[in-house]
Amino acid sequence: AFTKNDVKLSGDVPKTLLLQKHSDYLASYGLNKDDFEYCMTEHLRMSGIYWTLTAMELMDQSSRMPKEEIIEFITSCQDNESGGISASIGHDPHILYTLSAVQVLAMYDRLDAIDVEGVVRFVTSMQQEDGSFYGDKWGEVDTRFSFCAVMTLSLIQRLDAINVTKAVDFVLSCMNFDGGFGSRPGSESHAGLIYCCVGTLSICKRMDALHADELAWWLCERQLPSGGLNGRPEKLPDLCYSWWVMSSLSMLNRIHWVDKNNLEQFILASQDAETGGFSDRPGNITDPFHTLFGLAGLSLLGNTSIKRVNPTYCMPQETIDRLKLEPQILH
Numbered sequence: 465a466f467t468k469n470d471v472k473l474s475g476d477v478p479k480t481l482l483l484q485k486h487s488d489y490l491a492s493y494g495l496n497k498d499d500f501e502y503c504m505t506e507h508l509r510m511s512g513i514y515w516t517l518t519a520m521e522l523m524d525q526s527s528r529m530p531k532e533e534i535i536e537f538i539t540s541c542q543d544n545e546s547g548g549i550s551a552s553i554g555h556d557p558h559i560l561y562t563l564s565a566v567q568v569l570a571m572y573d574r575l576d577a578i579d580v581e582g583v584v585r586f587v588t589s590m591q592q593e594d595g596s597f598y599g600d601k602w603g604e605v606d607t608r609f610s611f612c613a614v615m616t617l618s619l620i621q622r623l624d625a626i627n628v629t630k631a632v633d634f635v636l637s638c639m640n641f642d643g644g645f646g647s648r649p650g651s652e653s654h655a656g657l658i659y660c661c662v663g664t665l666s667i668c669k670r671m672d673a674l675h676a677d678e679l680a681w682w683l684c685e686r687q688l689p690s691g692g693l694n695g696r697p698e699k700l701p702d703l704c705y706s707w708w709v710m711s712s713l714s715m716l717n718r719i720h721w722v723d724k725n726n727l728e729q730f731i732l733a734s735q736d737a738e739t740g741g742f743s744d745r746p747g748n749i750t751d752p753f754h755t756l757f758g759l760a761g762l763s764l765l766g767n768t769s770i771k772r773v774n775p776t777y778c779m780p781q782e783t784i785d786r787l788k789l790e791p792q793i794l795h
């Protein structure tokens with residue numbers, strides 16, 4: 465049932481965490497190469513592997529993943545000329561999939577499987593005069609790509625390869641009066657882009673430049689009576705916004721500003737007890753993307769049956785610790 469721009473949780477939604485169902489769902493996802501959805505997501509396969517592996521890592525189930533097959537796939541997706549990595553074999557390299565590949569290899573501690581100098585060459589070639597980043601050779605600018613650039617380079621300990629000051633200046637030029645951020649200067653504030661911009665400032669240790677209270681206030685206003693969070697005013701709640709909003713509030717050290725119990729109820733209700741996995745909201749089709757953000761959100765809410773997730777990188781905290789990375793958190 466829909467009240468205005470919100471959902472009404474019916475009585476028969478899941479109220480406990482169905483970990484085994486999610487592990488089985490992700491372990492079987494992609495086994496049937498002819499599966500319609502599997503074919504329809506070839507253009508984002510590398511990210512699909514990152515979402516699936518990270519979710520399995522958080523459930524301590526990554527041993528069920530075909531590790532060597534994944535590593536060989538990543539090696540075959542790196543473009544020798546540009547150094548960039550594509551979503552699938554033969555596709556164009558893009559900064560989104562270069563990041564996903566580096567995140568997966570960092571979790572596997574197998575960065576030796578790719579030409580790391582090639583990745584540095586690709587990412588630095590995307591930075592523009594104003595400090596912004598293209599996603600690929602077609603030249604689209606988006607703060608999402610700034611976040612991909614600094615996350616990728618920091619994971620391989622090469623943040624020095626770009627102009628960090630200009631990268632930060634461009635992100636700050638996208639700050640709006642509500643304290644939020646959009647994809648380019650003047651773009652409307654959106655929870656997903658706020659996560660990207662706050663994450664960029666966290667990695668570059670420049671969170672001092674944020675208007676933390678105004679921003680945290682705008683983020684908390686995303687919570688609806690159902691407990692779910694939306695991405696912009698007047699929008700429906702969506703599970704992945706739970707992650708964008710909560711990880712941003714975590715970096716701002718204001719996660720206590722949301723109603724945790726209500727939000728946890730919405731996340732648990734977005735599970736599918738039949739198929740396993742999480743969907744964008746209760747009753748819809750599940751997918752690996754929302755399954756990761758459901759589990760990561762519960763981890764941020766303190767659910768200890770899930771491993772700790774790092775709010776900046778959306779990767780297991782133990783991986784960030786092993787890499788000796790210290791993304792800034794406000795105090």
Ligand SMILES: COc1ccc(S(=O)(=O)N2Cc3cc(-c4ccc(C=O)o4)ccc3N(Cc3cncn3C)C[C@H]2Cc2ccc(O)cc2)cc1
Nearest residue numbers: 501505508511512513515560656702704744751752753754
């Ligand atoms: C089903 O329609 C879409 C629309 C956009 C995309 S997207 O790649 O631009 N992207 C990520 C995303 C992925 C999925 C999905 C389905 C199956 C799999 C297998 O791994 O992954 C589903 C949705 C989705 N979206 C769209 C979306 C999420 N919540 C509401 N919507 C409309 C997000 C979208 C943008 C994006 C976000 C984060 C990120 O790291 C990368 C891309 C993908 C499918």
Ligand SMILES: [Zn+2]
Nearest residue numbers: 702703704744
């Ligand atoms: Zn979503």
